[in-house]
Amino acid sequence: MADIDLLLLHPPSVYDFRKRAILYGPVSDLIPSSTVFEMYPLGFLTMASYLQAHGLKVRIVNLALRMMKSDHFDVTRFLAKLKPTVIGIDLHWLPHCHGALEIARIAKQVHPNVPVLMGGLSSTYYHEELITYPDVDYVLRGDSTEAPLHQLLLTLRSGGALAAIPNLTWKQDGKTHINPLSYIPDTLDNTDLRPDRMVEMAIRYRDTKSIMPFDGWTKNPITVVFSVKGCSYECVTCGSSQTACLHVTKRKKPVFRSPSSMIKNMQDISRLTYAPIFIVGDLLQAGPDYARAILGELRDAKINNEIVFEFFTVPPLWFLEEIAASVRHWSIEFSPESHDQAVREAQGGEGEYDNATMEAMFTEALRLGCSRLDIFFMIGLPTQTHASVMASIDYCEHLFSLGDPRLSCFISPMGPFIDPGSRGFEEPERFGYVLFAHTLEEHRQLLLQPSWEQILNYETIWMTRAELVDATYDAGDRLNALKMTYGRISRRRGMRVAQRLREARDLRARLDQEIGQTGTSATREALEGEIARFSTSTICDKRELFWPTHLLNFKITEILRIAWRVIRH
Numbered sequence: 001m002a003d004i005d006l007l008l009l010h011p012p013s014v015y016d017f018r019k020r021a022i023l024y025g026p027v028s029d030l031i032p033s034s035t036v037f038e039m040y041p042l043g044f045l046t047m048a049s050y051l052q053a054h055g056l057k058v059r060i061v062n063l064a065l066r067m068m069k070s071d072h073f074d075v076t077r078f079l080a081k082l083k084p085t086v087i088g089i090d091l092h093w094l095p096h097c098h099g100a101l102e103i104a105r106i107a108k109q110v111h112p113n114v115p116v117l118m119g120g121l122s123s124t125y126y127h128e129e130l131i132t133y134p135d136v137d138y139v140l141r142g143d144s145t146e147a148p149l150h151q152l153l154l155t156l157r158s159g160g161a162l163a164a165i166p167n168l169t170w171k172q173d174g175k176t177h178i179n180p181l182s183y184i185p186d187t188l189d190n191t192d193l194r195p196d197r198m199v200e201m202a203i204r205y206r207d208t209k210s211i212m213p214f215d216g217w218t219k220n221p222i223t224v225v226f227s228v229k230g231c232s233y234e235c236v237t238c239g240s241s242q243t244a245c246l247h248v249t250k251r252k253k254p255v256f257r258s259p260s261s262m263i264k265n266m267q268d269i270s271r272l273t274y275a276p277i278f279i280v281g282d283l284l285q286a287g288p289d290y291a292r293a294i295l296g297e298l299r300d301a302k303i304n305n306e307i308v309f310e311f312f313t314v315p316p317l318w319f320l321e322e323i324a325a326s327v328r329h330w331s332i333e334f335s336p337e338s339h340d341q342a343v344r345e346a347q348g349g350e351g352e353y354d355n356a357t358m359e360a361m362f363t364e365a366l367r368l369g370c371s372r373l374d375i376f377f378m379i380g381l382p383t384q385t386h387a388s389v390m391a392s393i394d395y396c397e398h399l400f401s402l403g404d405p406r407l408s409c410f411i412s413p414m415g416p417f418i419d420p421g422s423r424g425f426e427e428p429e430r431f432g433y434v435l436f437a438h439t440l441e442e443h444r445q446l447l448l449q450p451s452w453e454q455i456l457n458y459e460t461i462w463m464t465r466a467e468l469v470d471a472t473y474d475a476g477d478r479l480n481a482l483k484m485t486y487g488r489i490s491r492r493r494g495m496r497v498a499q500r501l502r503e504a505r506d507l508r509a510r511l512d513q514e515i516g517q518t519g520t521s522a523t524r525e526a527l528e529g530e531i532a533r534f535s536t537s538t539i540c541d542k543r544e545l546f547w548p549t550h551l552l553n554f555k556i557t558e559i560l561r562i563a564w565r566v567i568r569h
């Protein structure tokens, strides 16, 4: 008898990374998770919240994290103990295409009669190919699957018509059926990302380990609210740009969450934790009235957590002033991607400002009390050369020399993949990209290559894959040195990054020499199961991304209240 209506599994990027010898590269240095990409989609929480509100039992298991935390964690044995009606696996980010399908295979072996469902952006893009894999029964497409998923679970229970479920790709008797992608809601207010559901799940299944979003989250519990689905910007490399959405999720224009729904979500988070709350999406994208309305409600809500704003372009001064007047603790994430306006323009969408305007905004934000200003640059953009990347680092020095320690800079390679559905992926010649993989299966094979130079699914006509890797290490090295010089990081921390970076470069050189050679090699043996040492914090220490934490990051009384609610039911 099944005791879970839907078991949601988050796979590692590559299965089984614990036994493989791969130099993944610094592709995850600027996100909270590691090269295993152990963070599950936010959508797991919105789906769980929605289904639970409709009386269904959902359990989330972060298999990637469980595998990371223990070499002895046995996926097969773990799954065998569970009794789900349906197993859902995310193939949201393309770098999970190896792990997701391997987990599907194991799930089918263990539970041959339990349907396996996949979903997420990459599943949507590759649904026709994905459904051909023997272990995948259903693919649910689109950027908002809560309601069709509910319908699917009820239909599977009652034996009704699958053809009636929007967004579903399915197969029966060897024949594939593609239902129209017709569920594209124009409101986001009927889905919520309730943090108390995480606590409930942890208590109900007596398993806190499986619900953790990423390694180290309890120590650095950054939280997120989303404000938008779709986008009106046209960044060439983004799989969720306006054009990408039009083709992949069929969303014609962005839809924004109402201010009251967002603020309620932030209050729910604030009741549980002191952690910073990151607002995904530039609020100004929906126009000044919307952005003002959010700030108005935020002011009334008196939330004490630090609120992190991101901007896709330089915000006007009045907006910064209103933030300062409405929010007690706030910070900014800004991604010019390049110091060079011409490169920004080639990347599309976000470049229509000059550096002087951008710097004036930085100065104003800091003057108004912004507690932290993180500026992000990227490697792998159209028209960008090695020299241009290094000039971006010179520009970082210029920003450091403005003298405010709250401002810091980061750089990372676009990797491992340029997003499917992005304009760069769909029209590579037009934007100067050369692709090394197109299909899902080709990407699965790329992920098993020995070194990230061969894993990258692209290069540009301005930089080969080898040059992209060189530029990354060169830029990382110099930026790290600058951060020590300008006191952005301690000498000790900087020296460690420099050391790891040297080791990674060294290893890469040795792997390069051995590529093409068959049989075992000492270099690859040394790398076996080594996921972190040569690929994590090799261009920047991950801890630089974390916000200061409290002695207790969570509010115990609220956790006890939720526990009591679970026990009573």
Ligand code: B12
Pocket: 027, 028, 031, 032, 033, 034, 036, 037, 038, 039, 040, 041, 042, 043, 044, 046, 047, 088, 089, 090, 091, 092, 093, 094, 095, 117, 118, 119, 120, 121, 122, 140, 142, 143, 144, 145, 146, 149, 224, 226, 228, 229, 230, 231, 237, 238, 239, 240, 280, 415, 416, 419, 420
């Ligand atoms: C916020 C965000 C992040 C956050 C993480 C948020 C999270 N945990 O989900 C951070 C900054 C950490 C991040 C990291 C990465 N991201 Co990101 N991210 C976004 C962003 C801006 C918004 C996502 C969002 O708000 N989702 C809203 C939630 C509620 O919906 P959802 O999670 O998508 O889930 C819904 C559907 O997708 C679907 N669904 C998802 N999974 C499943 C599973 C099943 C079984 C089913 C049925 C349905 C389903 O149903 C859900 C509910 O409706 C998008 C761009 C965008 N505007 O969409 C990029 C985006 C998704 N990210 C992208 C990428 C590439 C990455 C990284 C790989 C980048 C990198 N190299 O570091 C990493 C991977 C991190 C990891 N897994 O460890 C690409 C994905 C392209 C692709 N097809 O692969 C996007 C499209 C754009 C981009 N380049 O940033 N990201």
